[in-house]
Amino acid sequence: MNAAATSGTFREARAAWPAIAFLFVFFALPVGALMLRSVTDPQWGLQNFSDLLATGTYARVLFNTFLVAAVVTLMSLLIGYPLAWLLVMLPARWQQVLLAILLMSMWTSLLARTYAWLVLLQKTGVINRILLSVGVIDAPLPLVNNLTGVVIGMTYIMLPFVVLPLRATLATLDPALMHAGAVCGASPWRLFRSVLLPLSLPGIGAAGLMVFVMSLGYYVTPALLGGTGNMMLAELIAQTVQSFLNWGLGAAAALVLLCATLALYALHMRYLDEDA
Amino acid sequence: MKMDTPLPAVRLMDLHKRYGDFAAVDGVSLDVRKGEFLTFLGSSGSGKTTTLNMIAGFDDPTSGQILLNGGAVTGLPPQKRNIGMVFQRYTLFPHMTVAENVGFPLSVRRLSKDEVNSRVLDALRLVQLDRFAGRRPSQLSGGQQQRVALARALVYEPQLLLMDEPLGALDKKLREEIQIEIRKLHHRLGVTILYVTHDQEEALRMSDRIAVFEHGRIVQVGSGEDLYHCPATAFVAGFIGNSNFLRGSVAERRSDAAIVKLGENSAVCVPVDAVGGVGSEVRIMIRPEEIKLSHALSDAAGAVIPVTVRERIFLGDTISYEVATRDGQSVLVREDRARNQGRCVGPGTDAYMHIAINQNRVYKKY
Ligand SMILES: Nc1ncnc2c1ncn2[C@@H]1O[C@H](COP(=O)(O)OP(=O)(O)O)[C@@H](O)[C@H]1O
Numbered sequence: 131m132n133a134a135a136t137s138g139t140f141r142e143a144r145a146a147w148p149a150i151a152f153l154f155v156f157f158a159l160p161v162g163a164l165m166l167r168s169v170t171d172p173q174w175g176l177q178n179f180s181d182l183l184a185t186g187t188y189a190r191v192l193f194n195t196f197l198v199a200a201v202v203t204l205m206s207l208l209i210g211y212p213l214a215w216l217l218v219m220l221p222a223r224w225q226q227v228l229l230a231i232l233l234m235s236m237w238t239s240l241l242a243r244t245y246a247w248l249v250l251l252q253k254t255g256v257i258n259r260i261l262l263s264v265g266v267i268d269a270p271l272p273l274v275n276n277l278t279g280v281v282i283g284m285t286y287i288m289l290p291f292v293v294l295p296l297r298a299t300l301a302t303l304d305p306a307l308m309h310a311g312a313v314c315g316a317s318p319w320r321l322f323r324s325v326l327l328p329l330s331l332p333g334i335g336a337a338g339l340m341v342f343v344m345s346l347g348y349y350v351t352p353a354l355l356g357g358t359g360n361m362m363l364a365e366l367i368a369q370t371v372q373s374f375l376n377w378g379l380g381a382a383a384a385l386v387l388l389c390a391t392l393a394l395y396a397l398h399m400r401y402l403d404e405d406a
Numbered sequence: 407m408k409m410d411t412p413l414p415a416v417r418l419m420d421l422h423k424r425y426g427d428f429a430a431v432d433g434v435s436l437d438v439r440k441g442e443f444l445t446f447l448g449s450s451g452s453g454k455t456t457t458l459n460m461i462a463g464f465d466d467p468t469s470g471q472i473l474l475n476g477g478a479v480t481g482l483p484p485q486k487r488n489i490g491m492v493f494q495r496y497t498l499f500p501h502m503t504v505a506e507n508v509g510f511p512l513s514v515r516r517l518s519k520d521e522v523n524s525r526v527l528d529a530l531r532l533v534q535l536d537r538f539a540g541r542r543p544s545q546l547s548g549g550q551q552q553r554v555a556l557a558r559a560l561v562y563e564p565q566l567l568l569m570d571e572p573l574g575a576l577d578k579k580l581r582e583e584i585q586i587e588i589r590k591l592h593h594r595l596g597v598t599i600l601y602v603t604h605d606q607e608e609a610l611r612m613s614d615r616i617a618v619f620e621h622g623r624i625v626q627v628g629s630g631e632d633l634y635h636c637p638a639t640a641f642v643a644g645f646i647g648n649s650n651f652l653r654g655s656v657a658e659r660r661s662d663a664a665i666v667k668l669g670e671n672s673a674v675c676v677p678v679d680a681v682g683g684v685g686s687e688v689r690i691m692i693r694p695e696e697i698k699l700s701h702a703l704s705d706a707a708g709a710v711i712p713v714t715v716r717e718r719i720f721l722g723d724t725i726s727y728e729v730a731t732r733d734g735q736s737v738l739v740r741e742d743r744a745r746n747q748g749r750c751v752g753p754g755t756d757a758y759m760h761i762a763i764n765q766n767r768v769y770k771k772y
């Protein structure tokens with residue numbers, strides 16, 4: 131961890147004990163208990179895990195989950211990076227307008243936003259009707275109840291989580307660096323490739339990781355926009371536990387999710403350490 | 407434009423830059439000769455950076471024209487102007503090594519790897535940093551970083567080098583060292599340099615000519631000596647070198663000259679067109695080293711004003727006095743120690759101040 135945390139004095143460490151105790155009782159303990167059930171329920175063994183990986187439908191859910199998370203991460207970075215750049219470059223007044231729009235959408239109920247996408251994307255929805263009337267397409271596009279719908283909805287929801295950290299990174303870069311690069315003869319594209327992008331990689335990494343991890347465990351949007359055939363891991367966990375009361379399998383799936391997250395986090399920390 | 411004069415490296419034609427109602431640059435016209443070292447000197451906020459940024463192409467002028475080598479560059483982006491620039495802030499790319507930084511303008515220009523390498527090495531030798539080619543900018547001191555930035559700005563042999571207070575963040579000793587280095591490089595390479603500073607000493611030390619900025623305008627352009635001896639306005643006089651402004655009032659206007667009364671009973675003759683009507687106030691600038699103090703009246707030309715010596719400070723090669731005239735004006739006097747020998751004017755004593763009025767330093771207003 132960072133130097134500040136390791137060099138904390140004994141007194142400071144003692145002050146943290148209540149928080150640690152709280153976390154232990156209300157977080158570590160229940161999660162640990164649940165995780166334990168993945169190897170004890172219905173009997174001792176790794177049965178649940180082999181079920182999870184060997185059964186076609188479950189494996190498919192795992193695959194969907196990682197695929198959607200990867201595509202959503204990529205899409206939100208592709209859209210979020212220019213937005214973050216705009217947020218840094220625009221005059222202060224327009225920055226605030228853009229930021230307000232971004233935050234307002236973040237503060238609106240997740241359910242409302244997801245249903246709004248349902249309205250927009252369905253067969254008789256706004257998007258299909260516009261495309262049909264303009265004549266771009268002959269039959270409505272299947273934009274919802276499939277992974278396309280999930281990706282569109284989740285990309286939108288994840289956007290602020292990309293834009294805000296990227297904006298923080300980009301704001302620390304000195305605009306004089308870009309001036310210096312331009313005077314050296316670099317075209318705007320070359321400047322982006324050789325200066326801006328390499329310098330914003332840490333921000334891209336952090337934002338991408340956050341979105342990927344959040345996407346892996348996302349429940350509401352995939353459940354509403356994905357339809358029954360395209361389940362993701364969080365849905366699977368809910369279903370096995372709620373409908374089938376199969377705590378063991380649900381716990382196993384949750385453990386897989388947790389391990390994937392921790393592994394990614396470790397990778398990221400390692401990368402940051404090497405960079406420093 | 408006359409045909410026999412060579413094209414100026416830079417020509418600014420009635421350049422304006424407005425931010426809302428505020429004119430940051432308010433009608434700047436200037437020719438910079440090829441190979442010249444010209445400095446923009448002015449206090450902070452006088453429009454030097456804005457002017458330089460318009461030449462570099464970061465800002466568009468609100469009105470006016472910029473010609474580089476005779477060609478208008480309006481609308482041309484910075485990367486197409488073939489200009490080198492060193493900024494006040496450190497602008498080396500932090501993710502590249504020193505060599506990669508210096509090589510960047512060359513690789514942008516698609517030179518071969520070998521060519522890039524050899525020219526990078528040459529450029530780094532020029533600023534005596536070839537040993538540091540493999541380092542990151544964060545491993546260099548501020549002075550070293552600015553020298554690398556200089557190498558980066560020179561490596562592609564631009565027609566014009568812009569420097570915006572490049573030594574502003576460095577301490578005095580280092581600053582003087584690099585000033586000399588830049589001056590030498592200028593002699594060696596013959597590149598046209600436009601340099602910005604608010605430090606008059608730096609401007610005097612380095613420049614062929616100095617353009618003094620005030621409120622978005624150039625109030626005077628000339629060599630350091632011109633500006634020192636014949637400042638066009640009281641502002642320039644106050645900005646360059648030490649100066650005293652003696653208050654007086656117009657006593658009489660004749661056709662060829664005006665008489666200005668200084669204090670109780672001294673009067674001087676000044677050009678009539680430099681002053682206003684009878685009774686109006688006048689400022690006369692006198693450099694501290696142009697004043698002679700003595701206990702005896704001499705009949706040298708110029709004015710003699712009785713003063714009281716308030717303070718005497720020994721400064722090694724010179725001796726500095728603070729004296730007061732009868733009407734309470736404080737005047738700084740500096741005398742060569744060698745010239746001063748034997749004559750000891752001590753604090754608290756009365757003396758006479760002998761001044762030769764320079765006809766070019768009479769101002770209506772301060
Ligand atoms: N982008 C801007 N918007 C508004 N005012 C500006 C802007 N850039 C510069 N100014 C103003 O223009 C004036 C001249 O600035 P500048 O050229 O940087 O001065 P200098 O370099 O001589 O210190 C300053 O008063 C500054 O506040």
Ligand SMILES: [Mg+2]
Nearest residue numbers: 451454455456
């Ligand atoms: Mg400036």
